[in-house]
Amino acid sequence: MLKILGYPDRYSVAPGEAISFQVSLEEGDSFSARIVRVLNGDCNPAGPGLDLPHHPSSIDGTYLGQQRRADAGSYLIADTVPALEDFSFRALIWPTLLARRAQVIASQWDAASKTGFMLELDEGKLSLVTGDGRRQTLPQTLLERKWYAVSFSLNAVTGAFRLSLSPLKADVGTDDEGEITGSLGASQAVAAPFILAGMPLADGTVGSHFNGKIEAPSLLAGAQSHATLAVNPLPAGLSPKLIAAWDFSDGIRSIKATDKAAFRHHGRLVNLPARGMKGSGWTGLHHSWQAAPAEYGAVHFHEDDLYDAGWPADVVWTLPEDAKSGAYALHLSCGETEAEAMRECYIPFFIRPPRIKKPGVTRPKVAFLAPTCSYMAYANHGEHITVRGVERLMGRLLHFGHQDVYLYDHPELCHSLYDKHADGSGVCYSSRMRPNINCAPRYHSWLGGDGSSLYQYNADTHLFGWLAHNDIDYDIITDEDLHRDGFPLIEDYSVILTGSHPEYHSTAMWDAMKAWTDRGGRLMYMGGNGWYWRIAFHDELPGVIEVRRAEDGIRSWEAEPGEYYHSFTGEYGGLWRRCGRPPNMMAGIGFVAQGFDVSSPYRRAPDADNPRAAFVFEGVEDEVIGDFGLIGGGAAGIELDCINPLLGSPPNILRLASSEDHSPLMLLVNEEFTATLPNLGGDQNEKVRADLSFYETPAGGAVFATGSIAWIGSLPWNNYENNVSRITLNTLRRFMDPKPFV
Amino acid sequence: MYRINPETDQQFVEEFRRLPVGRHSPGLMRLLNALRYDPSGRQIVLFCRKPFAEWQIAEMPANRLDPLVLEDSPIFTNRDEAEWEIFRRRWFKATGQHLNQPFRSADEA
Numbered sequence: 006m007l008k009i010l011g012y013p014d015r016y017s018v019a020p021g022e023a024i025s026f027q028v029s030l031e032e033g034d035s036f037s038a039r040i041v042r043v044l045n046g047d048c049n050p051a052g053p054g055l056d057l058p059h060h061p062s063s064i065d066g067t068y069l070g071q072q073r074r075a076d077a078g079s080y081l082i083a084d085t086v087p088a089l090e091d092f093s094f095r096a097l098i099w100p101t102l103l104a105r106r107a108q109v110i111a112s113q114w115d116a117a118s119k120t121g122f123m124l125e126l127d128e129g130k131l132s133l134v135t136g137d138g139r140r141q142t143l144p145q146t147l148l149e150r151k152w153y154a155v156s157f158s159l160n161a162v163t164g165a166f167r168l169s170l171s172p173l174k175a176d177v178g179t180d181d182e183g184e185i186t187g188s189l190g191a192s193q194a195v196a197a198p199f200i201l202a203g204m205p206l207a208d209g210t211v212g213s214h215f216n217g218k219i220e221a222p223s224l225l226a227g228a229q230s231h232a233t234l235a236v237n238p239l240p241a242g243l244s245p246k247l248i249a250a251w252d253f254s255d256g257i258r259s260i261k262a263t264d265k266a267a268f269r270h271h272g273r274l275v276n277l278p279a280r281g282m283k284g285s286g287w288t289g290l291h292h293s294w295q296a297a298p299a300e301y302g303a304v305h306f307h308e309d310d311l312y313d314a315g316w317p318a319d320v321v322w323t324l325p326e327d328a329k330s331g332a333y334a335l336h337l338s339c340g341e342t343e344a345e346a347m348r349e350c351y352i353p354f355f356i357r358p359p360r361i362k363k364p365g366v367t368r369p370k371v372a373f374l375a376p377t378c379s380y381m382a383y384a385n386h387g388e389h390i391t392v393r394g395v396e397r398l399m400g401r402l403l404h405f406g407h408q409d410v411y412l413y414d415h416p417e418l419c420h421s422l423y424d425k426h427a428d429g430s431g432v433c434y435s436s437r438m439r440p441n442i443n444c445a446p447r448y449h450s451w452l453g454g455d456g457s458s459l460y461q462y463n464a465d466t467h468l469f470g471w472l473a474h475n476d477i478d479y480d481i482i483t484d485e486d487l488h489r490d491g492f493p494l495i496e497d498y499s500v501i502l503t504g505s506h507p508e509y510h511s512t513a514m515w516d517a518m519k520a521w522t523d524r525g526g527r528l529m530y531m532g533g534n535g536w537y538w539r540i541a542f543h544d545e546l547p548g549v550i551e552v553r554r555a556e557d558g559i560r561s562w563e564a565e566p567g568e569y570y571h572s573f574t575g576e577y578g579g580l581w582r583r584c585g586r587p588p589n590m591m592a593g594i595g596f597v598a599q600g601f602d603v604s605s606p607y608r609r610a611p612d613a614d615n616p617r618a619a620f621v622f623e624g625v626e627d628e629v630i631g632d633f634g635l636i637g638g639g640a641a642g643i644e645l646d647c648i649n650p651l652l653g654s655p656p657n658i659l660r661l662a663s664s665e666d667h668s669p670l671m672l673l674v675n676e677e678f679t680a681t682l683p684n685l686g687g688d689q690n691e692k693v694r695a696d697l698s699f700y701e702t703p704a705g706g707a708v709f710a711t712g713s714i715a716w717i718g719s720l721p722w723n724n725y726e727n728n729v730s731r732i733t734l735n736t737l738r739r740f741m742d743p744k745p746f747v
Numbered sequence: 748m749y750r751i752n753p754e755t756d757q758q759f760v761e762e763f764r765r766l767p768v769g770r771h772s773p774g775l776m777r778l779l780n781a782l783r784y785d786p787s788g789r790q791i792v793l794f795c796r797k798p799f800a801e802w803q804i805a806e807m808p809a810n811r812l813d814p815l816v817l818e819d820s821p822i823f824t825n826r827d828e829a830e831w832e833i834f835r836r837r838w839f840k841a842t843g844q845h846l847n848q849p850f851r852s853a854d855e856a
Contacts, residue, residue: 049799050799344796345796390807393790394783397779397783397784401767401768402791402792402793402833403790403792404793405792405793406798407795413807413811414815449795602768602769603768603769669773
């Protein structure tokens with residue numbers, strides 16, 4: 006299906022800097038590459054059409070390529086552990102996917118000579134394996150999501166071994182405790198890294214990953230009894246015997262696995278297994294790992310964790326110093342696209358303003374804040390593949406493009422923050438260091454609303470086209486820029502426009518934006534469901550965010566009780582609304598409903614006649630606004646926000662228009678009710694509406710909020726000549742005027 | 748869970764044929780929610796061969812490790828026509844009755 010794909014090493018690049026692109030070529034041995042501007046990524050014949058003009062650059066040309074794969078699966082690797090010859094191992098484990106075969110809990114293995122050892126879980130049974138695949142297996146079967154102490158001792162010279170299993174809590178009628186001893190025959194200790202939750206494979210990758218939590222893994226010299234090793238923490242008297250004892254409650258914000266034993270065989274966690282996870286001794290008295298780190302000594306490993314695909318750079322573009330800020334993409338092609346094969350792709354990126362302000366150079370007064378955190382949150386969103394019943398929610402057959410078929414066939418590209426791991430646990434980390442299949446021009450999404458079916462990145466290209474059509478000079482900055490640079494990045498802009506769905510914000514991003522509006526910035530909130538989830542960035546690793554889907558909100562998975570705090574920062578995660586900062590405090594309105602089938606129009610509200618809002622409606626006499634559009638056929642759709650003074654909508658906010666006539670599938674979101682209602686649909690619930698809103702801020706600035714993801718999709722209608730376009734342009738022109746609002 | 752009644756639900760068949768995607772009556776919504784449930788774990792999807800031009804029906808197996816199966820034919824040039832085709836199949840499975848109306852009659856076309 007899809008024959009070429011790739012990813013950039015960054016989503017935002019400044020003039021003079023280099024950006025690299027990593028490419029997988031699925032057929033043939035060469036591809037062509039060129040830079041394009043992104044002005045419209047929607048080929049819907051009902052709209053203005055694709056607009057991806059070539060941007061000549063030094064990288065235009067043909068390149069050799071090859072097929073590449075991501076090595077998914079998280080594990081711990083400790084390089085300095087010596088060859089283990091006469092030793093014991095113990096860990097506490099909480100397995101989560103027993104149906105998966107050949108999961109290695111711990112190994113020191115040489116794949117070429119097939120020597121060493123591994124502790125394996127296969128069809129729910131525990132085995133100790135040594136050279137050439139000799140194995141001994143306990144007859145007992147483990148249960149999922151139950152804590153066990155597992156241990157073994159092994160003397161490679163004599164082959165003597167012991168393998169033991171015991172539950173931390175006994176259940177009546179369950180046979181899950183046992184021990185076997187004997188000989189596996191003489192084997193050879195190997196000088197290889199010690200790996201937890203995986204083993205090295207002959208092709209150089211690490212595979213056979215364990216799915217589940219591991220706590221307090223330890224290596225000890227000599228043969229120790231299970232009775233001694235099953236105790237947590239290990240008895241102090243064993244300290245002189247310790248070869249290594251990794252404490253996962255230490256350094257939860259990092260990828261370091263600290264060895265608390267004398268030799269300091271510190272390990273490295275690869276592909277971001279989940280940290281800040283409850284251990285076997287969680288009491289329920291504490292919910293933050295910072296309050297009781299000893300209760301959070303577990304790491305949850307998954308076969309489908311992926312941080313960095315690690316592909317080599319195929320194309321590197323060093324930008325000229327005068328590169329213009331905007332939306333760009335690397336266009337890759339490996340032949341003619343036809344119905345059976347898509348032989349081109351676009352890898353988007355943004356050119357941001359220079360990092361250091363150049364004296365004498367005047368920047369545009371308008372900026373578009375590219376919601377790259379939201380693009381990352383939705384990276385490879387696969388609920389149309391993994392969840393059943395989504396068709397009911399979409400109100401139509403699930404749309405699969407060539408890219409979706411590729412994603413189906415390549416689960417190793419891993420997940421979005423909406424997906425669950427194969428073991429059913431929620432995906433709390435998402436990185437951009439891998440192909441992001443659904444973040445591209447020309448991608449039509451299964452949940453993008455009837456019509457153009459665009460969502461997130463490609464939906465935002467409708468705004469790029471509109472800005473170009475109206476000859477607006479603007480910069481593009483990204484969420485990640487705002488997180489790193491803070492308020493100084495945006496202090497000089499008069500107007501900031503958001504994307505259609507700016508849903509995910511870190512504390513630093515929230516603070517910077519609020520500081521800017523408090524100082525007179527003019528915010529044009531062009532979408533819906535904004536400032537909804539709190540996220541965290543990692544201290545050490547670039548390009549990865551974390552969410553904890555805590556106690557409220559529209560959630561495709563739920564964080565476990567006690568796991569609501571970000572491992573990256575220690576902050577309480579979940580909805581900003583639950584953190585005392587509802588979106589209404591930022592944009593005047595907040596999330597109220599979602600539905601993915603058809604959109605609706607707005608009708609003018611009495612405040613539209615308020616003289617304070619006269620500039621908005623200049624030249625617009627229509628009572629009905631946005632009864633057209635490329636996203637669901639209306640300007641109010643997908644996700645809606647409305648005014649709510651109880652959540653922080655300011656008292657001077659004007660409700661200029663409200664949407665109406667919503668579909669039964671436009672459903673009230675669950676944070677809006679405490680007991681389930683019989684009238685959740687937009688055809689029966691009066692709360693389901695988008696409020697087009699405006700208010701002035703004390704420092705002379707203002708906020709204009711559309712309250713709908715589909716708003717942007719109406720801008721291009723009728724070649725940009727329509728009342729949604731006119732209202733938006735009227736507002737932008739006034740917001741660009743330095744005259745204070747108050 | 749609602750049980751489809753071919754006699755009383757017949758009234759919603761025509762509503763769906765005329766508007767496969769859009770604001771549906773509560774009765775049609777109930778019918779669709781029942782028809783769109785497949786306890787086998789399989790899932791019918793619509794593969795778009797050419798954007799806004801060609802679609803074909805595909806089936807996802809219950810287990811993702813198994814391949815996606817594409818139906819070689821028909822190739823639909825109208826997405827709503829594919830919706831109608833799947834509706835007909837599901838109606839037959841639920842009621843044993845064939846819906847022989849074409850998606851668009853000659854007059855409607």
